[in-house]
Each structure stands twice: as structure tokens, then as C-alpha cells.
Amino acid sequence: MIVRSVFLGPPGAGKGTQAQLLAEHYDVRQISTGDILRRHVREGSELGRRAEPLMRLGQLVPDDLVVAMIADDLAGSFVLDGFPRTVGQAEALDAMLDAGGRPLDVVVLFEAERATLVERLTGRWSNPRTGRTYHATFAPPRTPGIDDDDGGPLVQRPDDRLEVVIDRLETYERETLPLVDHYGRRGVVRRVDALAPVAEVTAKLVGLLGLAHGVNA
């Protein structure tokens, strides 16, 4: 069964953590616009050069650039993680999916309060090669600074510094929160308590996305 989903919610809510876990264990792809953009920045592409100054300030990359990044990648089952982030992006996504005759099945809204988000983001460490994330306190790697899977170095994202985190949370409230109404009108929004432990959130998502019989489970 195909499921087309969006993970919506503030930075630090756990969208990437969950999307990656689901993609590992079930037949569903994670499409993370943040990961794709960071790859462009690392590789120094034209897109990376345009995106980097905005990302560093916690601002959004222009809609046309991010929409173009995902436009050819919407086949099969997917979790869009970090996209759409504006009403313009949501409208572009609607148009692309409607053209293929298959709208979104579910938009999961990750709910968490600000203090927790700040704590999670400022303690986040990630593997830039795979996108896997850890947390200094809540989900530490076996050896500090080293990825459990590939033994490579973990990094702290430049935009996870406190000043930028505050700006990113404001950007979320201003630009992205209106999507709750946008999708709410269609009746596809399901809420999860993002403060719950990782495994509890995963179990809830497996149910919401109907992944219980996933081929890799």
C-alpha cells in the first residue's frame, strides 16, 4: 500500500529522527529538504551557494528552489520531512500531486513546546553523510562525537546555535504554522505528542501511516 505523507512541525520536534527510523524499517522514503540543501552547501553547488547564507540565519530558501528540488521525487511511498514550509510550497505540492491523481494521504503535526525544542536543537549532533541525528543527553552516541553506524565524525549544525534557533522557531510560526489550517480544511491532519519518547512516537506513526505490514518490518 502506498502512503504519501508530510511531517509538519517546528524544528527540533523529531521529524527527521522519525522519518529516518521509518525509512530504515518500512517501505517508505524520507525526503528531507534540509538534508538535500546541506548536501548542496557541502558540495558548493550553485544552489548551495544561494541557500547557505539564508540557512545560516534561520531563514527559508525561496520556494521555487526547494520545489524544484523535490519535483521529480514524488513516486511511491514517501515522508516529506521539512517540506512544505510555506503556503506557496504547499500549493505547488498540491498541484504536482493532483496532476498525478494522488493527493496526500496524511499530514502529521508534531506538537512540542518551545523550551523542549530549544533544548533538543542546541544538544543535537548529526552525521552529515547520512543525516542520522543524536542528542548529547537524550540520545547520545556510544562514543561522544562519533557515529555508531559508520564510525565517522558527528557535527553540530551551525544553525543549531541558540541565536539561530530562536530565529528558526519564529520563522516556523510565521511561515509554516498557517499550513495547519491549509491541511486542516482537507481533514488530513493527525497530531502526535512529540514530547513522548522516540519509540512511542514511532509506534504512533506506524499506525497513522498504516505501515504495520511494511516489507522491511
Ligand code: ADP
Ligand atoms: P527535526 O527534524 O524535527 O528538526 P530532529 O529529529 O533532528 O528534529 O530532532 C531534534 C533533536 O531531538 C535530535 O538531537 C534528536 O536526537 C532529539 N530527539 C528527537 N526526538 C526525540 C524524542 N522523542 N525525545 C528526545 N529527544 C528527541
Ligand code: AMP
Ligand atoms: P531543517 O533541516 O529542516 O531544519 O532545515 C534547515 C534549513 O534549511 C532551514 O532553516 C531552511 O533555511 C532550509 N530549508 C529546509 N527545508 C526548507 C523548505 N522546505 N523551504 C525553505 N527552506 C528550507
